[in-house]
Amino acid sequence: MARVRGQVDETKTEAILDAASVLFSEQGGGVSMEAIAKRAGVSRQTLYNRFPSKLEIGRALASRRSDAINAPLRAGGDPQTVLTTLAALLLDKICGDDGKASMRGVALMSPHAPEVALAIYEAGPRESxxxxxxxxxxxxxxxxxxxxxxxxxxxxxxxxxLGHGHLRGVLGVPHPPFDRDARAAETARRFIRAFAP
Structure with missing residues (x-):
């Protein structure tokens, strides 16, 4: 089916964000917009039409991650279920290989592009x-x-x-083995116990 004139092809937007995520984690903020376009398989014009700068790409990446992590808050349910699911997603997104690479990428970027690092923080962790x-x-x-x-x-x-998950991720230190589901449930249970009415 042909696209309607003016309609945005979201697969290209996702390809750009996926490419930028990989390149930021490998090269930090020094990666060029041209390299992102090439890796995404789109023209520079397509890239700039969607994201005028690396700051906008960083903001979109962080927002996408924040939306995924916070899905349980929108789904509803009892506090134990919501917080357990949220904890499991945090552990997956932050302590998983993609999360560790993303944090290292932001750490590499922050001295050279502090405005991008701040935009990522504002749209991602702070928004979460x-x-x-x-x-x-x-x-x-x-x-x-x-x-x-x-x-x-x-x-x-x-x-x-997360405990030291962030620090291990930024430093590239392996996480000791743990049972994600058990940790998520235990954290939610203890948090709820601490703030029981």
Whole structure:
């Protein structure tokens, strides 16, 4: 089926983001827009039409990851189920090979392109914390949990889930073996116990 004039081909957008993710993790912020276009199999014009700069690509990558991680918050359910699923996704996305490579890429990029690193943080981790904080505030309003400071609780939950996962990822140090599902469930259980009404 032919595309309607002016319609954006989302497969090209995804190809650009996938290519940029790989190249950022390999080369940091020094990668050129031309290299991203070539790896994605699109013209430079197509790339620039969708993403005028690396800053916009970084923001889109972080937003895409944040949306995937925070899906359980939109799905609904009891706090134990939601937080367990969220914890498992965090562990997958941050402690998995892709997450570790992404964090190293941002770390490599930050001294040379601090504005891109900040955009990635704002659209990704900070946005994820904001969404979790909103969800926790709603749990507080309904009486499911007792959270005097949802912002602090959101950071606490992320820290409980990841432990040194971020640091290992940035440094490229292997994670010790762990049972992802057991860790996710235990973290959610302990968090809920700490903030039980």
């Amino acid at each position: 914390l904001r969404r979790l904080s909103e969800w926790l505030a709603e749990q507080n309003r309904t009486g499911a949990l007792a959270l005097p400071d949802p912002d602090a609780a959101a950071e606490m939950f992320a820290g409980m889930v």
